[in-house]
Amino acid sequence: MVDLQTQYQHIKSEIDRGIEEVINSAAFIKGPKVAEFQAHLEQYTGAKHVIPVGNGTDALQIALMALGLERGDEVITPTFTFIATAEVVAWLGLTPVVVDVDWDTMNISVEGIRKAITPKTKAIVPVHLFGQCANMEAIMAIAKEHHLYVVEDACQAIGAKYTFADGTTKQAGTIGDIGCTSFFPSKNLGCYGDGGAIFTNDDALAERMKAVANHGCFVRYHHDFVGVNSRLDSIQAAILDAKLPHLNDYIAARQRAAAYYDKAFAGNEHILVPEHELHSTHVYHQYTLRLVGVDRDKVKEELAKRDIPAMIYYPIPLHLQKAYQDPRYKAGDFPVAERLMNCVLSLPMHTELDNEQLEYITRNVLEAIG
Ligand SMILES: *Cc1c(COP(=O)(O)O)cnc(C)c1O
Numbered sequence: 001m002v003d004l005q006t007q008y009q010h011i012k013s014e015i016d017r018g019i020e021e022v023i024n025s026a027a028f029i030k031g032p033k034v035a036e037f038q039a040h041l042e043q044y045t046g047a048k049h050v051i052p053v054g055n056g057t058d059a060l061q062i063a064l065m066a067l068g069l070e071r072g073d074e075v076i077t078p079t080f081t082f083i084a085t086a087e088v089v090a091w092l093g094l095t096p097v098v099v100d101v102d103w104d105t106m107n108i109s110v111e112g113i114r115k116a117i118t119p120k121t122k123a124i125v126p127v128h129l130f131g132q133c134a135n136m137e138a139i140m141a142i143a144k145e146h147h148l149y150v151v152e153d154a155c156q157a158i159g160a161k162y163t164f165a166d167g168t169t170k171q172a173g174t175i176g177d178i179g180c181t182s183f184f185p186s187k188n189l190g191c192y193g194d195g196g197a198i199f200t201n202d203d204a205l206a207e208r209m210k211a212v213a214n215h216g217c218f219v220r221y222h223h224d225f226v227g228v229n230s231r232l233d234s235i236q237a238a239i240l241d242a243k244l245p246h247l248n249d250y251i252a253a254r255q256r257a258a259a260y261y262d263k264a265f266a267g268n269e270h271i272l273v274p275e276h277e278l279h280s281t282h283v284y285h286q287y288t289l290r291l292v293g294v295d296r297d298k299v300k301e302e303l304a305k306r307d308i309p310a311m312i313y314y315p316i317p318l319h320l321q322k323a324y325q326d327p328r329y330k331a332g333d334f335p336v337a338e339r340l341m342n343c344v345l346s347l348p349m350h351t352e353l354d355n356e357q358l359e360y361i362t363r364n365v366l367e368a369i370g
Pocket of ligand 1: 055056057058081082084085127153155156182183184195196
């Protein structure tokens with residue numbers, strides 16, 4: 001699905017130099033590399049504050065911890081996403097309220113959000129699924145109307161740009177009160193281990209989140225509340241700082257591969273290619289087809305026989321997960337997500353796909369579909 005080895009070979013000297021610097025300085029935790037990367041990521045994203053943390057799940061958890069929510073407060077999130085989004089909500093004793101997604105973009109349904117709002121709703125956590133922003137114009141308007149926080153799960157969408165009706169453009173993760181991203185190795189900006197970051201333009205929230213991530217202290221050894229320990233280590237920061245200058249090229253490479261796929265599959269009645277949201281660029285963390293009128297699992301098996309990896313993101317929506325069983329929800333409640341779980345298929349998507357590979361993949365997908 002990804003080819004991190006080839007990518008490394010192209011930037012080996014830059015990466016190795018960064019890692020060596022950290023080892024020579026022995027500043028493994030909170031070293032200057034972390035501060036440098038943080039400053040560079042602030043420049044890149046336009047976020048006033050970037051707070052590096054241990055991983056994307058921590059980023060979401062710390063964001064929610066900083067909002068001062070109380071047990072039983074409701075947090076709206078899409079049912080079709082990676083589990084981390086709802087997991088942190090549940091773990092903090094908040095109530096995840098799941099809503100369906102749109103068939104075209106696979107992103108959270110704005111209608112669904114509207115219907116899910118109750119007096120207990122405190123926050124919306126939209127997920128920019130597969131690398132394309134959710135409908136942030138509408139989501140921000142709903143949040144304003146109902147005085148809700150917006151915490152963007154931008155773990156799959158770093159570098160995606162959203163353009164508002166008034167012409168302003170902002171990056172994924174810098175639109176809501178808080179944005180969260182992950183540097184998991186296969187993410188669009190990935191390190192060689194775990195990593196994550198939080199974005200915000202709000203000074204007070206930034207201070208609070210730094211304290212949450214640092215054992216709940218503003219002043220060393222003075223613990224004002226119960227926090228956590230979550231840090232991006234210096235070696236990962238050095239790797240990310242070496243990769244960040246390449247991020248725009250990496251996004252362009254993914255978009256080129258996606259355009260190749262789009263063209264090859266155009267007009268096939270069984271294949272729906274990813275739909276573009278008018279207002280968002282797509283950075284293709286995943287290139288996810290919806291297959292109609294064919295047996296998706298058979299197609300996947302057939303591709304595996306031809307050495308083509310293909311993955312199902314995601315096979316089970318939140319409301320059907322064993323751990324998230326909730327008397328409020330039952331099978332059939334979120335028909336789009338339940339349809340998607342049976343028809344999505346993600347194809348290999350990374351920065352190193354060449355035309356020969358793309359030709360092989362698309363030819364075999366078309367054959368497997370028949
Ligand atoms: C990857 C991902 C996360 C979690 O990131 P980790 O760094 O693995 O903790 C959260 N949400 C979404 C949508 C993701 O894709």
